[in-house]
Amino acid sequence: AQTVTQSQPEMSVQEAETVTxxxxxxxxxxxxxxxxxxxxPSRQMILVIRQEAYKQQNATENRFSVNFQKAAKSxxxxxxxxxxxxxxxxxxxxxxxxxxxxxxxxFGAGTQVVVTP
Amino acid sequence: xxxxxxxPKFQVLKTGQSMTLQCAQDMNHNSMYWYRQDPxxxxxxxxxxxxxxxxxxxxxxxxxxxxxxxxxEFSLRLESAAPSQTSVYFCASNHRVNExxxxxxxxxxxxx
Numbered sequence: 001a002q003t004v005t006q007s008q009p010e011m012s013v014q015e016a017e018t019v020t021x022x023x024x025x026x027x028x029x030x031x032x033x034x035x036x037x038x039x040x041p042s043r044q045m046i047l048v049i050r051q052e053a054y055k056q057q058n059a060t061e062n063r064f065s066v067n068f069q070k071a072a073k074s075x076x077x078x079x080x081x082x083x084x085x086x087x088x089x090x091x092x093x094x095x096x097x098x099x100x101x102x103x104x105x106x107f108g109a110g111t112q113v114v115v116t117p
Numbered sequence: 118x119x120x121x122x123x124x125p126k127f128q129v130l131k132t133g134q135s136m137t138l139q140c141a142q143d144m145n146h147n148s149m150y151w152y153r154q155d156p157x158x159x160x161x162x163x164x165x166x167x168x169x170x171x172x173x174x175x176x177x178x179x180x181x182x183x184x185x186x187x188x189x190e191f192s193l194r195l196e197s198a199a200p201s202q203t204s205v206y207f208c209a210s211n212h213r214v215n216e217x218x219x220x221x222x223x224x225x226x227x228x229x
Contacts, residue, residue, distance in 0.1 A: 004159070035217070045160075045207065045220035091159055104150075104175065105218065107159030 004094050006108035013082045014116050020067075021077045021111045023092030029053075031097035034068065034075045035105070040088040048090070051075065053097070082115045089113075119143050123208050123221035130198045130228045138193040138224050140208030148211050149191035150175075150218070151183060153204040160207060166191055198228045 003026045013019035025034070036048040051059045051068050058066050063083075067076045079086055092108040121142045130136055142149065147168050152160040162175030166185040180202060182194045191210075195202060205225050209218040 009157075043205065043223045045209075045218075047217050050217060093159075104162055104165065105160070107161070109157050109159050 121221035146210035
């Protein structure tokens with residue numbers, strides 16, 4: 001079974017600064033996907049970024065980037081130039097790459113990010 | 118662009134009551150899922166439907182039943198609600214395996 005650990009329950013960052021969220025996972029699989037989802041107060045789950053394990057290059061999406069360390073089983077999210085709208089709960093998630101994984105995401109407990117003016 | 122629509126958004130039940138949470142997607146997705154979210158625990162998979170006509174248990178299926186009514190709709194039923202089922206419930210869908218999930222806006226359920 002896979003487990004996903006987010007060790008930071010809450011982080012605070014000032015506008016325009018950078019914050020890094022940590023995520024570690026435990027798996028014996030070689031092929032898998034990793035995700036970061038954002039959940040603002042509206043409760044909507046929004047995909048921030050996705051990383052395929054077979055790709056060495058770290059994924060980036062505008063101000064969001066990841067540091068994927070496969071050997072260390074680490075998948076951190078960096079938010080650059082933080083904005084007030086980035087205030088949200090952030091979830092790290094893991095999905096096995098098999099034909100029957102069917103979106104069975106395994107989620108971490110989440111990190112609450114608060115961006116202050 | 119409705120995406121994934123869940124109803125109701127909020128519900129309060131008494132212990133022992135039954136109810137059905139409805140979910141519909143308009144993206145022609147093959148697979149649909151039900152997750153629950155509890156404080157400090159992230160989301161956990163209750164049931165999923167890989168394709169129309171099939172359903173399978175997820176991580177926490179006890180106390181729930183599901184129906185994949187057609188390709189668009191996937192409902193979750195609580196036959197006899199318990200306080201431990203107080204949670205936020207999310208429906209999600211995707212077209213093919215390994216594609217990203219699209220989530221509904223959630224149902225806040227309280228069981229007293």
